[in-house]
Amino acid sequence: MESDHTEFSDRSWRDLAGHATEGLQGQGAIIEASRRGVKAQEASERSANQLGNRIRSLNVWLLIFTIAICALTVVLVAVELGWITRPHAAASEAWVLWDPEGGGRWDPVLAFTSQGECLANAPPGTRCLPGTVDPRGPKGAK
Numbered sequence: 001m002e003s004d005h006t007e008f009s010d011r012s013w014r015d016l017a018g019h020a021t022e023g024l025q026g027q028g029a030i031i032e033a034s035r036r037g038v039k040a041q042e043a044s045e046r047s048a049n050q051l052g053n054r055i056r057s058l059n060v061w062l063l064i065f066t067i068a069i070c071a072l073t074v075v076l077v078a079v080e081l082g083w084i085t086r087p088h089a090a091a092s093e094a095w096v097l098w099d100p101e102g103g104g105r106w107d108p109v110l111a112f113t114s115q116g117e118c119l120a121n122a123p124p125g126t127r128c129l130p131g132t133v134d135p136r137g138p139k140g141a142k
């Protein structure tokens with residue numbers, strides 16, 4: 001047997017129907033109540049569709065950000081494993097031939113792209129050092 005009470009209201013179905021058709025009589029009351037029910041259903045569906053569209057849009061953005069983070073992670077791992085070289089790594093590949101002059105002062109003579117090339121062109125008494133090493137010490141030191 002059906003219950004006369006609704007799940008979301010303290011009022012019975014009869015009370016709700018009476019309230020919806022207040023001031024109306026007969027078949028017109030039933031039609032008006034049906035129209036109001038249909039309008040409420042349509043409004044509910046529009047609201048649900050809008051919510052679904054918002055959720056879909058957020059899911060797309062979440063996917064885009066996830067893919068971007070994964071791509072950046074792959075690049076960082078590849079750099080750490082040496083599969084991709086950092087831009088400043090090319091600068092450290094330079095080798096400089098240093099010549100000591102009198103008084104213990106070092107002067108750069110030539111630069112080479114490899115250590116072997118530098119050593120092959122180094123006369124006795126000179127030194128080949130990576131481009132990042134300065135035998136004169138840090139800048140500003142006396």
